[in-house]
Amino acid sequence: MMKKGYLLLESGQLFPGVRVGASSSVIGELVFNTSMTGYQEIMTDPSYAGQIMTFCYPLIGNYGVNLHDNENAKIQMQGVLFSNLCELPSHYQSIKTVDEWLKQSGVPGLATIDTRAVVKAVRERGTMKAAISDSPDFSLIDWKQPLPQDMVAKVSTSKMTVYEGEGPHIALFDYGYKKSMLKALLAEGCKVTVVPFDTSSAAIAELHPDGVMLSNGPGDPIQLQPLFGEIKKITSSYPTLGICLGHQLIALAYGAKTGKLLFGHRGANHPVKELKTGKVWMTSQNHSYVVEKESVNSQNFSISYLNVNDGSVEGLSHNTLPIETVQFHPEAHPGPDDTHPIFLKFIDMIKQNKGEVTHAVTY
Numbered sequence: 001m002m003k004k005g006y007l008l009l010e011s012g013q014l015f016p017g018v019r020v021g022a023s024s025s026v027i028g029e030l031v032f033n034t035s036m037t038g039y040q041e042i043m044t045d046p047s048y049a050g051q052i053m054t055f056c057y058p059l060i061g062n063y064g065v066n067l068h069d070n071e072n073a074k075i076q077m078q079g080v081l082f083s084n085l086c087e088l089p090s091h092y093q094s095i096k097t098v099d100e101w102l103k104q105s106g107v108p109g110l111a112t113i114d115t116r117a118v119v120k121a122v123r124e125r126g127t128m129k130a131a132i133s134d135s136p137d138f139s140l141i142d143w144k145q146p147l148p149q150d151m152v153a154k155v156s157t158s159k160m161t162v163y164e165g166e167g168p169h170i171a172l173f174d175y176g177y178k179k180s181m182l183k184a185l186l187a188e189g190c191k192v193t194v195v196p197f198d199t200s201s202a203a204i205a206e207l208h209p210d211g212v213m214l215s216n217g218p219g220d221p222i223q224l225q226p227l228f229g230e231i232k233k234i235t236s237s238y239p240t241l242g243i244c245l246g247h248q249l250i251a252l253a254y255g256a257k258t259g260k261l262l263f264g265h266r267g268a269n270h271p272v273k274e275l276k277t278g279k280v281w282m283t284s285q286n287h288s289y290v291v292e293k294e295s296v297n298s299q300n301f302s303i304s305y306l307n308v309n310d311g312s313v314e315g316l317s318h319n320t321l322p323i324e325t326v327q328f329h330p331e332a333h334p335g336p337d338d339t340h341p342i343f344l345k346f347i348d349m350i351k352q353n354k355g356e357v358t359h360a361v362t363y
């Protein structure tokens with residue numbers, strides 16, 4: 001028998017649904033993703049830690065869950081909302097249903113939710129708290145309960161891991177990195193050392209990396225303020241690529257400010273304009289926070305990409321140091337990999353820094 005469940009919004013709206021996944025009740029920040037495919041990658045993106053995520057696309061789970069598409073070892077979301085969740089997936093690589101996977105992962109969800117109405121509510125009021133519960137009773141939810149604050153520490157690794165390669169050595173800061181970032185570097189022959197989020201500049205110096213990459217990750221970047229001094233020291237010492245949270249942290253470390261979007265950018269078709277060439281690229285995105293344009297010190301950084309829809313900052317390029325940052329996800333997974341050459345440009349930047357001959361990377 002299908003068990004009823006409810007989505008309760010901080011705004012007072014109530015959505016009935018059917019329980020899927022784990023049976024626990026949770027509270028989290030309500031967000032939505034517009035991607036039509038790639039649910040396994042989305043559900044394992046650690047940047048969603050602490051959030052209840054709504055799939056806008058109305059049919060999820062039809063190709064099941066496979067052994068290859070996880071972006072991280074487990075699902076870090078608080079909960080997931082579906083319109084139709086497929087019970088009988090069909091794909092030669094499928095090993096389980098999304099419902100079974102959620103149950104095994106201890107993550108609750110709701111299906112048959114009016115996701116269009118949920119998305120409208122979030123678009124109107126902005127990202128807000130929501131709860132998944134067995135009861136429609138709002139008084140049972142502790143709405144004052146603060147959402148978890150130290151999520152990067154929770155999702156980051158506690159030890160360094162080395163992936164061998166013949167090419168440049170990259171220290172990859174794990175704020176909750178997506179596996180596709182590591183894969184993109186390894187595919188180019190790089191040696192990669194994944195390091196904990198709070199690794200010091202002294203510990204990085206001992207690794208003698210050729211370059212540094214700052215990953216994506218959950219939460220408000222300002223929470224990592226105690227690390228800004230070290231981030232500035234590290235990124236000014238090595239060629240650097242910052243992606244999403246990594247981009248925000250670099251901007252903050254050099255004195256810019258971040259703000260929160262009303263309902264974030266989460267999906268696989270967000271157009272960004274590269275200011276140097278005037279070209280528009282389709283990108284994969286997942287973020288709530290943005291670097292505030294006016295706060296970028298033009299003595300240090302130039303804005304390299306802007307969002308076509310809302311004009312927000314999508315990338316920074318340091319004027320004198322080899323530092324590039326992007327708010328979007330060049331590693332895709334899911335989504336278009338049109339901006340994948342950003343990894344190749346990063347490797348070129350490292351080689352140039354070492355005085356090696358490079359081939360200009362073009363899109």
Ligand SMILES: NC(=O)CC[C@H](N)C(=O)O
Nearest residue numbers: 216217219244245288289
């Ligand atoms: N994917 C990310 O790195 C997200 C960064 C940050 N947590 C935000 O929501 O803006």
